Amino acid sequence: MPLNLDIPTIAITGSCGKTSTREFLTSIIESRWNILKNNGNKNLPLQIKNLLENYDSEMDAIVLEMGMGKPGAGKRHCMNIIPNISIITNIGTAHYGNLGNSIKSTALNKSELIKGMKQDGILLINADDENSNLLETNHFKGTILKIGINNEANYHAINVEYVEGGMSFYLELNNVVEKFFIPAFGVHNVYNALFAVAVADQLGFGVLEIKQGLQDFIPPIKRLNLIEMEDGSTLIDDTANANPESMEAAFKVISKIGTNKNKVAIIGSMLELGEYTEEGHKKVGSLLAKYDIDLVYAYGEYTKTMVNEALLGGFSKDKIHHYNDRDELHQSIKYLDTSNTVMLVKGSSSMQMDQTLSYIKNRNLYSIEISQNLKMGTVCMNSKTQEHINEKKINLVFGQLNKMMIIRIKNDLPLGRIVLPSKFIDGITIPDVPFDFYMSNNNLHIGPVIGMFVYQRYLKDPSQQLLRLGNYNDIKGLIYLFRPDSLNQKELTVDGLYYNPSKKSFEKAKLPAPTVVFNRIPLKKSIYDFFKKNATLFNNNYGLISKWWFWTVLSKRTVLKKHLPETILLKNRSHILNFLKKHKVIYLKPAKLAGGKGIIQLSLIKNQIHFKTYSGNKFVLNNNEDVRKKLKQHMIKGKQYIMQRAIESYHKDGEKVDFRVYIQKDYSKKWKYSGMEAKVAENSSVISNSKNRYKVMKGEEALRHYYGMNQKMIQSKILQITDVCKKMLGVVEGQGYNLGDVAFDLIIDKEGHIWVLEMQIDYAAEIKALRGDDEQEVLPSILSTPFEYAKALSKF
Known part of the structure; x- marks a missing residue:
């Protein structure tokens, strides 16, 4: 049986404003009464049922926010x-989509409260809300009271104004016009306050009690909460939920309090709108210009409709940006100049826009300083900063280490x-380097802390790695070189x-284990397992990607197989001649060696086999036995070999040209084209690696010089190459590899077809710094990019 009590039992529902109305009302009546109410957003029927188990006869009133987002909830x-x-x-x-996809069906669902309440009770509705006319009140026998600003109402506010710290309005109570103030912005909050005033008045509370209660109101969290930032900007947290009506209410607030300031809106998709989803987002898009929003960041699939509608309405395309990836959104707003700015962050609760709000808050409210004079285990801040943190201790997270610190005021x-x-x-010791940081609950993370596994030679001469830190000022944090055994x-x-x-140099120290590792060496399984469990490791060489594995996996995809020279595993030397007869020129390659080591080229010319090694040895053989002997002499013992069809590269004046393309991930965590170089060797050379080539040139220049391409054709070819490489990487990553920095070796034949020979995740990048100017041309665009990706993985 439902509770049927004689004390005031107050239910609050509606599409918007339920929580604020509840808090306005309880702020007034709690001054005198002992009440039972629900907190936060715990407003579902089962949650209410559990709450009511706490009722006892000493309660003076019950105030309940009732969520009715699904049919039958009332x-x-x-x-x-x-x-x-x-x-x-x-x-x-x-909840339009859950409630029948119409305003009428929504009103019918809310009307269940009217039917279920005491029929001689008091019902309060909004006289200014046209849709409230659809509520089923005809059979209700109790008292209907209306609140309003624009239309006639029992509680009619006038002279509504934005003032310092909130809103003021006048209202007649007991035949006297009184001035009221609420510490919350927005006309919509005046409506919420009017409901509270009306109920309190009906319950016999005096004018002074009502005024004081309204002044003591504390806005519910994530509902237009204003946060004044260190740089003088204002951040508005309205991340509890979103629909077109609440979006417009928020725009009105930012427009009013942002007068003579830059107004930035960071908007997430509005969910649960059902069939109204597209129209609802269009409506919001049309409002952006109306309320003079200066800059918009839109996040989520549905906000694309909002962006398009804003553009159609004349909103500048340079002032509105769309993202489906939160990290990309954060990277875009990271260096936004927020001085003299009001920023609104809003979206449906499922869009978790509070994460974005925290990201902004961390970077605009807090700043860190490292002191050699401060006692270990303590941190210092002023009392207002501690109010924001709302804790007596704070957990400092540094790489994989953390320590609880006592806060000193x-x-x-x-x-x-x-x-x-x-x-x-x-x-x-925390090194004296510039750190980024973020707060997560009671955890202060400083970083990023990024480690790079390197060969021992780079620990002996770390200066060879300095080029990788060319964009350190953008990355910041603790970046170090180390070996697995340390x-x-x-x-x-x-x-x-x-x-x-x-000092632009490296220094030796004992350091916290990193949260992200950029790997450049083969790893033991135990080290791989440790970092896979405790950190993020990318470009891992454990279970090295071999040429045979590469062919086996990718050749299963028809769209990719056409870009791969036919390859078979060498199991029996007798198969070599059959493969050679088929293709006339083939390569024998060790499946897991790089640098051209062990490669042999076989050519069938007029029944003779021309035998060439990667080191430059050449032989002309006439029979199978001679081939067998030479293979035994020049193949690397114990290595698995593949046979691969040779693709004739485009050559001119006896030159052999092939390409290396660098594909990397940066802050966006998406693959991008970083650069391409062409390696030129004599046409007779088996390989075009450093020992055999005589020059390196930019890939674009080679396409122009050797292939006669104009700029438009060059760009088109690069896009084709990038597309092929990205598709291959998609397949490779689907096999469980976490990669962020790779190079593809490929050939473009005379017809312009792209042939990918192999993918390398441990290509010799640093060595280029010790070679000629031609080899160093691509360095600025490739060496530092992996640390951008590492930082994105670290969440800083």
Whole structure:
């Protein structure tokens, strides 16, 4: 049986404003009464049922926000408790898709509360909301009270104004016009307050009690909460939920409080709109120009419709940007100049726009400072900064290490400044480098902490890695070189060489184990397993991608097989002649060696076999036995070999030309074309690696010089190459490899067809810095990019 009580039992529902109305009302009546209410967004029938188990006879009133986002919810609520006072704030498009895809069906669902409440009770509705006329009130025998601003109402607000810190309005109570103030912005909040005033008045609360209650109102979290940032900007958190009506309400607020300021809206998709999804997003798009929004970042699939509608309405394409990837969104707003700016962050709760709000807040409210004079285990901040954190301790996360720090108040520090001790734990000092940081719950993360596995020679001469730090100022954080054997898995520390940007050199130190590792060496399985479990490792060489594996996996895709020279595994030397007769020129290649080592070229010319090795040896053989002997002499023992059809590269004046294309991931975490070079050797050479080639040139220049392409044709060819490489990478990553930096060796034949010979994840990039100017031309665009990807993986 539902609870049917004599005390005020107040139910609040509607499409928008339920929570704020509840908080306005309880802020007034809690001053005198002992009440039972639901908190947060716990407004579903089962949640209400569980809450009511806490009712006892000492309660003076019950105030319940009732969510009715699904059919029948109103009936289920009234099976738990029968309200004697009900508020229906408005009827809009919230949960439109769940409630029959029409305003009328939404109103009918909300009307279940009217039918289920005490029929001689009090019903309050919005006189200014046209859709509320659709509510079924004809058979209700109780008192209907209306609140409003524009239309005639029992509680009619006038002279509504934006003032410092909130809104003011006038309202007649007990035949006297009184001035009221609410510490919340937006005309929609005045409507919410009017409902609270009306109920409190009906319950006998005096004018002074009502005024004080409204002034004591604390806006519910994620509902137009204003956060004043250290740089003077204002951040508005309205991430609880979104529909077209609440979007417009938020735009009105940002337009009013953002007068003479830059107005930035960061908007996530509106969900649960059903058949109104497209129209709803179009409506919001049309509102952007109306409310003079200066810059828009749209996130989510459905907001693409909003963007298109805004563009059709004349919104500048340079001022509106769309993203389906949150990390891309964050990278775009990372360096946004927010001075003299009001920023709104809003979207449906499922879009988790609070993550984006936190991202902005971290970078605009807080700042960190590292002090050598601060005691280990403590951090300093002023009292207002601690109010934002709302904790007495804070957990400092540094790489894979973390330590709980006691907060000491130091009020001479500016708002948002957090001072950290340079001594993190015994044996680990936070280096004096520029760090990024972010707050997550009570965790302060400083970083990024990125490690790169390198060969021992680079620890002896780390200067060879300096070119990789060319864009360090964009990446920041702790970046270091280390070896697998320096890892202490128990202490989560390593011994490495970290980059010191002020000295532009590397320094030796004991460091926290990294959260992201860029790998450049073969790894033991135990090391691979550790970092796979505890960090993010990319370009891992464990289970090296061999030429045979590459062919086997990719040749199963018809669209890719046409870009792969026919390849078979060499199991029996007798098969070599059959393969040679078929293709006339073939290569024998070790499946897992790089640098051209062990490669043999066989050509069938007038019944003679021309035998060439990667080192330049040449033989003309006349019979199978001679071939067998030479193979035994020149094939590398113990290595698996493949046979591959030779593709004739385009050559001119006796030159052999092939290409290396660099495909990498950057901050976007998506593959991009970073550069291409052409390696030119004599046509008679088996390979075009460093020992045999006589020049390297930019790929674009080679396409122009050797293939006679104009600029448009060159761009088209690069797009073709990039598309083929990305498709291959998609297949490879689908096999479980985490990659971020690869090179493809390929040939373009005389017809312009692309033939991919192999993919390399451990290509010799640093060595180029020691070679001629022609080899170094692509270095700026390739060496530093993996650290951009590493930073994106680190979440900084």
